[in-house]
Amino acid sequence: MAPRGTKDAPGRMSLKLSHLPSRQNIKPVYPRSPSSIDPNNPPWPAYRGYHEYSFAYATMGQRLPTILGKAIEDVVVTLNQEYDEERIVDLVQCIDRMEDLMRELQEQAKLRPIIDDGEADVALWNKLIAKYFHGKTFMNAPWLFAEAYKYRRLQECFSVSKYWKNYDVFFRQKCDTFSRSHDAVFELSMRFAEPFKLKDGLSIEEKTEAERLMFIELTQICLWGNSTDLSLLINMTEDQIRSLQSTGGENLAATEKNILGNHMQRLWETVLSLRQNTGGRIDFVLDNAGFELYCDCVYADFLIQSGLAKEIRFHGKRYPWFVSDVTKKDWEWLLNSMVYGHLFPKASEEEKESLRRLGQRWKEYEKSGKWIYEQHPFWCTGFTFWELHNEAPDLFLHLSRSDLVIFKGDLNHRKLTYDCAAPPSTEFEIAIGPMASAAGAPRVCSLRTIKSDVVVGLGPDGDELAEKLDKEEPGWKISGKYAVVLLSEGRPGEKVVFT
Numbered sequence: 001m002a003p004r005g006t007k008d009a010p011g012r013m014s015l016k017l018s019h020l021p022s023r024q025n026i027k028p029v030y031p032r033s034p035s036s037i038d039p040n041n042p043p044w045p046a047y048r049g050y051h052e053y054s055f056a057y058a059t060m061g062q063r064l065p066t067i068l069g070k071a072i073e074d075v076v077v078t079l080n081q082e083y084d085e086e087r088i089v090d091l092v093q094c095i096d097r098m099e100d101l102m103r104e105l106q107e108q109a110k111l112r113p114i115i116d117d118g119e120a121d122v123a124l125w126n127k128l129i130a131k132y133f134h135g136k137t138f139m140n141a142p143w144l145f146a147e148a149y150k151y152r153r154l155q156e157c158f159s160v161s162k163y164w165k166n167y168d169v170f171f172r173q174k175c176d177t178f179s180r181s182h183d184a185v186f187e188l189s190m191r192f193a194e195p196f197k198l199k200d201g202l203s204i205e206e207k208t209e210a211e212r213l214m215f216i217e218l219t220q221i222c223l224w225g226n227s228t229d230l231s232l233l234i235n236m237t238e239d240q241i242r243s244l245q246s247t248g249g250e251n252l253a254a255t256e257k258n259i260l261g262n263h264m265q266r267l268w269e270t271v272l273s274l275r276q277n278t279g280g281r282i283d284f285v286l287d288n289a290g291f292e293l294y295c296d297c298v299y300a301d302f303l304i305q306s307g308l309a310k311e312i313r314f315h316g317k318r319y320p321w322f323v324s325d326v327t328k329k330d331w332e333w334l335l336n337s338m339v340y341g342h343l344f345p346k347a348s349e350e351e352k353e354s355l356r357r358l359g360q361r362w363k364e365y366e367k368s369g370k371w372i373y374e375q376h377p378f379w380c381t382g383f384t385f386w387e388l389h390n391e392a393p394d395l396f397l398h399l400s401r402s403d404l405v406i407f408k409g410d411l412n413h414r415k416l417t418y419d420c421a422a423p424p425s426t427e428f429e430i431a432i433g434p435m436a437s438a439a440g441a442p443r444v445c446s447l448r449t450i451k452s453d454v455v456v457g458l459g460p461d462g463d464e465l466a467e468k469l470d471k472e473e474p475g476w477k478i479s480g481k482y483a484v485v486l487l488s489e490g491r492p493g494e495k496v497v498f499t
Helices: 055-080 085-107 122-132 143-159 171-179 182-192 204-228 238-244 249-256 264-276 291-305 328-340 349-368 385-391 393-400 409-416 462-472
Strands: 259-262 280-285 309-316 371-375 404-408 444-449 483-488
Touching: 055 085, 055 143, 085 143, 122 143, 171 291, 171 328, 182 291, 182 349, 204 249, 204 264, 204 291, 204 444, 204 483, 249 259, 259 264, 259 462, 264 280, 264 404, 264 483, 280 291, 291 309, 291 328, 291 349, 309 328, 328 349, 328 371, 349 371, 385 393, 385 409, 404 409, 409 444
Parallel strands: 259 483, 280 309, 280 404, 309 371, 404 444
Antiparallel strands: 444 483
């Protein structure tokens, strides 16, 4: 036998492929089959930080470092107001961890596991990172996961500390969105301080129509209240906020045409059917604190007073999340500030009294069990809501008992739809996967002003409409000018089954 490496050694075998078809450029078929979907491979292509055509690129490269930089500045203000040495040293260490996170963001570092800080979501996070995102960076992991991971790491900066575990670096900003919203706050409080009452002498049909019109208008107020998302509008002037928050009837009529996917009439028919069955339970998966939460509560107040619902459950976050998301602290601050606060020194006594009455009624709803505030660890994980059935079966079962679950805002919509590049004509019930198709899935409504790339539910001509807007209004997907109100019928009443 010839030694290895000699000229007599056999050459590398090659395949003779001259009779086969030429090589083809193979593209993946979308949507992916359910068995091939995972957090790194959504049903349609994911948006990732290196995609220069998407809002993910601007977010991961510019917005998140800006938000984190402002958060560090705010913590330094708190530090300079401290006098106790141990608390000062502890907070300096929090700032050091924030600066480490900033460096990782800017250097596009790999995603490391979450430190065990005692939170109930640590195992969920670290399972996700190990199983799907090992070796991934802030820029090449799917945008939704990378962005959520950044906020979880920000929470970790404080949760591992001794004295600052419950510190909310965004709390002052969230309070400001309410206190700087004088005109819109009192526009609503002056209208709704007194219990809702229809005119005397109306027929049943006239009463129903009056309620329908009220419902449509309040649904829009609840929808457009999302305009003051702090993660997008952290440097807004008071005049800009006032313009966005205009709640006058003419303004709402003008903006209704900008609701590109509009199931409001179906939504009305759904809640009307609840009252015919002695009222139902409606859940709000909350988005922003401050003025948006105030609008959500005005809406929920009407649903209770009109008998369209007998119980409202509000779902918030366990800790500060995506700058302005609602926590229990934000919830309690809003209601107590309305009743006892001195946020509006320029308000008239009549205006202040209207706000107090509104706040007192809402606090009574809490005491009587008509309003219930809840928080579940799943809402602050990197999972989309496609995984709610598998990763939080207790929460899915809980929501399955609701007559209607209203998801507020852009982030919740991204999590419902897997935040991927589905065609705009994709039906909402297809885009939200198991949240529509799993046995026992509740009716789901998404009230969302469009502030990111994913857009679905625009109807059969949705692809053409999106192309037209792409040409005529570049940036329409992130401007907050347009919105959707989308409804999934789900599979309510069926027995929930976990495999």
